[in-house]
Amino acid sequence: MAEKFDLNEVEVWDGNYASSQALRQAQIDVVAAYPITPSTPIVEGYGAYKANGYVDGEFVMVESEHAAMSGCVGAAAAGGRVATATSSQGFALMVEVLYQASGMRLPIVLTVVNRALASPLNVRGDHSDMYLGRDAGWINLDAFNSQEAYDLPLMAFRIGEHLDVRLPVMVHQDGFTTSHKAQNVRPLQDEVAYKFVGKYVPVDDMLDFSRPVTHGAQTEEDWHYEHKAKQHKALMDSRSVIDSVFAEFKELTGREYKRVESYMMEDAEVAMVVLGSSVETAVLAAKQMREESGLKVGIIAPRCIRPFPYDLVRETLDREGLKAVVCMDKSAPGGAMGALFNEVSAAAYTTKSRPIITNYIYGLGGRDFAIDEVKRIMNEQKAHADAGHITTHIQQFSGVRGPKLGFFDTRRG
Amino acid sequence: MSMTGSAGATAKRGVRELGAEEKVGWDAVPQGVVLTSFDGTTDNTAFIKPEDRVYSDFNSYTATVASWRIIKPVYNRDICIDCQNCWVWCPDTSIISRDKQMLGIDYDHCKGCGVCVEVCPTNPKSLLMFGEKMDNDEALATWPEKKKKEK
Numbered sequence: 001m002a003e004k005f006d007l008n009e010v011e012v013w014d015g016n017y018a019s020s021q022a023l024r025q026a027q028i029d030v031v032a033a034y035p036i037t038p039s040t041p042i043v044e045g046y047g048a049y050k051a052n053g054y055v056d057g058e059f060v061m062v063e064s065e066h067a068a069m070s071g072c073v074g075a076a077a078a079g080g081r082v083a084t085a086t087s088s089q090g091f092a093l094m095v096e097v098l099y100q101a102s103g104m105r106l107p108i109v110l111t112v113v114n115r116a117l118a119s120p121l122n123v124r125g126d127h128s129d130m131y132l133g134r135d136a137g138w139i140n141l142d143a144f145n146s147q148e149a150y151d152l153p154l155m156a157f158r159i160g161e162h163l164d165v166r167l168p169v170m171v172h173q174d175g176f177t178t179s180h181k182a183q184n185v186r187p188l189q190d191e192v193a194y195k196f197v198g199k200y201v202p203v204d205d206m207l208d209f210s211r212p213v214t215h216g217a218q219t220e221e222d223w224h225y226e227h228k229a230k231q232h233k234a235l236m237d238s239r240s241v242i243d244s245v246f247a248e249f250k251e252l253t254g255r256e257y258k259r260v261e262s263y264m265m266e267d268a269e270v271a272m273v274v275l276g277s278s279v280e281t282a283v284l285a286a287k288q289m290r291e292e293s294g295l296k297v298g299i300i301a302p303r304c305i306r307p308f309p310y311d312l313v314r315e316t317l318d319r320e321g322l323k324a325v326v327c328m329d330k331s332a333p334g335g336a337m338g339a340l341f342n343e344v345s346a347a348a349y350t351t352k353s354r355p356i357i358t359n360y361i362y363g364l365g366g367r368d369f370a371i372d373e374v375k376r377i378m379n380e381q382k383a384h385a386d387a388g389h390i391t392t393h394i395q396q397f398s399g400v401r402g403p404k405l406g407f408f409d410t411r412r413g
Numbered sequence: 414m415s416m417t418g419s420a421g422a423t424a425k426r427g428v429r430e431l432g433a434e435e436k437v438g439w440d441a442v443p444q445g446v447v448l449t450s451f452d453g454t455t456d457n458t459a460f461i462k463p464e465d466r467v468y469s470d471f472n473s474y475t476a477t478v479a480s481w482r483i484i485k486p487v488y489n490r491d492i493c494i495d496c497q498n499c500w501v502w503c504p505d506t507s508i509i510s511r512d513k514q515m516l517g518i519d520y521d522h523c524k525g526c527g528v529c530v531e532v533c534p535t536n537p538k539s540l541l542m543f544g545e546k547m548d549n550d551e552a553l554a555t556w557p558e559k560k561k562k563e564k
Contacts, residue, residue, distance in 0.1 A: 166445070209458075210454040211451075212449070212458065214448040215445070215447055222432065226437070226439040227439070229439035230439045230442055
């Protein structure tokens with residue numbers, strides 16, 4: 001039986017340590033992992049818990065991230081609670097198996113510490129890896145700070161393992177700005193945390209020899225489409241389970257989570273849609289702007305990236321006073337508008353107010369994103385609002401050296 | 414459901430053409446494409462003969478692929494020495510053998526690859542390939558004589 005860990009009411013943890021503690025408390029059966037910067041301390045921490053008797057489950061060291069996720073798929077199909085962690089290039093190597101995990105409906109939890117993708121090689125945080133996996137059929141949750149990097153993995157097990165869901169869940173946090181930043185974290189005691197996560201209930205487990213099953217069957221044009229449709233419906237329907245797990249967690253801890261977090265949106269004239277650790281920077285800037293110039297700035301932060309909260313994003317944007325919105329994409333867009341811009345725009349298109357929406361690429365490869373930058377961008381939104389149309393390029397790059405970089409124009413509102 | 418002593422199980426072998434199963438909608442396909450081997454639960458499957466197992470409709474045992482074959486192996490009991498070579502080598506478990514005695518060929522699953530004929534050590538061979546349309550008795554009537562050793 002695993003030893004209990006003595007925890008203070010308030011601990012000083014970075015995001016990595018917070019996530020590794022959450023994984024420890026979930027009493028996972030198998031962790032198969034291959035460490036990579038900046039998520040290494042999650043795997044390292046978990047390995048230390050195993051070595052020191054704080055974990056009962058198996059810890060499998062594998063030869064690559066492809067093997068790590070493959071090991072997770074095998075262990076989950078066998079009937080165990082399973083989790084791992086990765087970043088960037090490791091995540092990219094996992095991608096093939098990510099689709100297997102979701103198609104096989106295996107509720108694996110993957111903590112992703114977001115980092116840029118090479119080339120050029122870079123270990124700093126941006127959302128390239130998060131964007132790479134966004135269509136892999138996983139539930140995607142985003143932690144903005146260490147506390148959330150602790151809370152969300154606990155909830156991820158509950159959500160993914162729910163019998164109406166049975167889907168794998170990723171919990172993202174920003175490389176370094178969250179993963180290596182020590183902050184106050186209020187953890188649950190071991191027995192409280194485990195009681196919240198609950199005992200794992202296996203489904204179609206291969207170790208049930210009285211009911212032999214085939215996992216990973218091949219289907220061609222006569223069956224594949226029906227299976228993918230069923231899988232998509234489970235992902236879309238997981239919204240209500242996510243909401244109910246968030247509500248239960250609030251009851252237990254007082255900490256409230258929503259699929260779309262919004263700050264000062266009640267009377268906002270201009271708004272920024274942003275993910276990750278940049279959310280706190282943006283909120284701070286918005287508060288200062290309201291005090292300094294009276295500009296009513298609001299911030300929208302999708303907590304749940306998949307299933308994309310189309311309903312709640314639309315609800316948040318559908319306000320008469322809201323004139324201009326900027327969507328911040330921290331991933332090289334590869335010849336398109338940013339993904340967040342595209343998805344938010346699609347939701348906004350069905351609102352009555354139809355605010356002006358523009359796109360910024362920012363923070364690639366860990367380029368710092370500071371309060372002054374938010375202020376500059378929000379003043380630009382105010383200019384769009386006053387002019388009644390977009391006064392800049394629709395897509396721009398923020399914080400990059402060299403001549404101003406932007407694409408596409410319109411005189412329409 | 415117990416699987417032992419089910420007289421109807423053999424009758425389920427190859428009852429449908431592969432791919433001819435009912436095409437249900439997305440709401441009725443099994444979650445995660447998880448396919449059960451048997452109807453109900455079972456224990457000691459390894460000790461139950463295939464003809465006594467309650468295979469599910471997802472199991473290839475209940476499907477036939479006989480239509481894929483253009484040539485077939487025919488088995489001659491009079492020459493066979495029950496060495497089990499063909500049983501070991503058959504890639505589709507289509508040689509039926511019980512208590513180390515050859516019984517014949519599962520024509521629902523045999524694809525006519527001819528491996529069994531290739532590995533048969535008797536002289537003449539106890540398995541030979543014939544056209545799919547040829548009657549087995551007719552084939553047996555044309556069986557070759559023992560070949561003399563060449564000096």
